[in-house]
Amino acid sequence: MVTDVWKQIKQKKIAPVYLLYGTELFLMNETKQLIVNTILEEEEKEFNFSAYDLEEISIEEALEDAETLPFLGDKKVVFLHNPVFLTSEKKKEKVEHNVARLEAYLREPAPFTVLVFFAPYEKLDERKKMTKELKKHAVTVEAKKLTESELNNWIQSRAKVNGVEINQEAIDLLLTLVGPNLFMLTSEVDKLALYASGKETIDTHLVEMLVSRSLEQNIFTLIDKVVQRKLDEALRIYYDLVKQNEEPIKILSLIAGQFRLLYQVKELSRRGYGQQQIAGFIKVHPFRVKLAAGQAGKFTDEELTAFMKMLAEADYQMKTGSMNKSLVVEMLLFKLKKNDS
Structure with missing residues (x-):
């Protein structure tokens, strides 16, 4: 080690x-x-x-x-x-x-x-x-990618170096928001520790208030809102990304990538692969596989197949210029909601 x-x-x-x-x-x-x-x-x-x-x-x-x-x-x-x-x-x-x-x-x-x-x-x-x-x-x-338990220990150790504790709920939320990137995790834990110096413990409230969200994480949350049938919140995230000058074509690409991951995880799980095996097979971090498995379980095979077709159609519309790029993603989200309701 x-x-x-x-x-x-x-x-x-x-x-x-x-x-x-x-x-x-x-x-x-x-x-x-x-x-x-x-x-x-x-x-x-x-x-x-x-x-x-x-x-x-x-x-x-x-x-x-x-x-x-x-x-x-x-x-x-x-x-x-x-x-x-x-x-x-x-x-x-x-x-x-x-x-x-x-x-x-x-x-x-x-x-x-x-x-x-x-x-x-x-x-x-x-x-x-x-x-x-x-x-x-x-x-x-x-120097290999850390497992979920090793990431937990890493975050706890980094917090202790900064003179504070961090509870398990805060660790779970931090990993969900930031992912397994150690560069980003270290930066965020150091920042949280600075603000928590008077409280001595980093909690979920502090994480929710201070931790930066990457574009990829915002896409994950957006899809999670679709999973929960909360279209208004999914659209709010999308509109915020557009206001931040994120390109609709990039947003669409990340949405497609996340749904592709859900499809792969669901299919490989059905074939009997464990999360570690799936992570090695599709070359992503096991923590991403764990999160994707949770989302994939909320969709039927038919829904995921239909979503993949919708995403392909949206990609075609965007690249051929047959519809306003921002509107393409907005209409896609409405279709996703209609399809899973």
């Missing part, structure tokens, strides 16, 4: 080589900052910190830097981004890498250098000798 490595770094238990891979960029960035800020003083960063893109620079050149003594300091930090030779990706490389040179370095790493590989890939090619060697010698961490 990445947080376990963070604890070790904060305690100055520093390894000579790290391998961080995965698709959760927030965890990647947090680890980068923690390593640099823990190991190097501010005045050392200019001289003793280097970063290389291994899609542009050979591993030999980067290792030459790693084996060069630090300037005016005891340690240096070298970041190596995009080690494509650890994956099975079939793309033409701009540079050739002498991985035997890296294997030799791993057997005897420079004692004054912290070498960190950042591989923004969902998985590494475990069949490759280089992958096995690196995992053998490096502290390896997978």
Whole structure:
């Protein structure tokens, strides 16, 4: 777990080589900052910190830097981004890498250098000798998307760092409004904690009052109002988005994307897939699948099929200019309401 490595770094238990891979960029960035800020003083960063893109620079050149003594300091930090030779990706490389040179370095790493590989890939090619060697010698961490329970713990921990508590109802609402994006969650929890400093606990009232809603979240809420047969509230959300200069064609696209997700989740659930399996199959976060499953259960198969046809017709009308774009979405919402009433 990445947080376990963070604890070790904060305690100055520093390894000579790290391998961080995965698709959760927030965890990647947090680890980068923690390593640099823990190991190097501010005045050392200019001289003793280097970063290389291994899609542009050979591993030999980067290792030459790693084996060069630090300037005016005891340690240096070298970041190596995009080690494509650890994956099975079939793309033409701009540079050739002498991985035997890296294997030799791993057997005897420079004692004054912290070498960190950042591989923004969902998985590494475990069949490759280089992958096995690196995992053998490096502290390896997978920066993967957090599960729902991990997101809950993350939010609670972030609140505690800011000196406040957050109750479960507030966490649920926050995740519904913001989604699983850690960049946004961190920003919102920090903001909520600032306002809750006198109350000591973040509650649903504070979340409802302060948390920003993305366009995607507004679309989710709009569809939820359709699910609840509250057309007036769905239209109010749409009119507010138009006033905020959101393009009707973009709004329609997001509505279509959400209904497509509902259709996929409903169909795959019927086939016996669990939410985690569905998330992996259609490549969305499990939390989105959970929310979609709740909405999809309110529609019959026939309703969802009819809605998909309406959305296709609305898309055609908008792209051919046969009707005012804003009116296309408005009429679509009326049709959705009429169809499910």
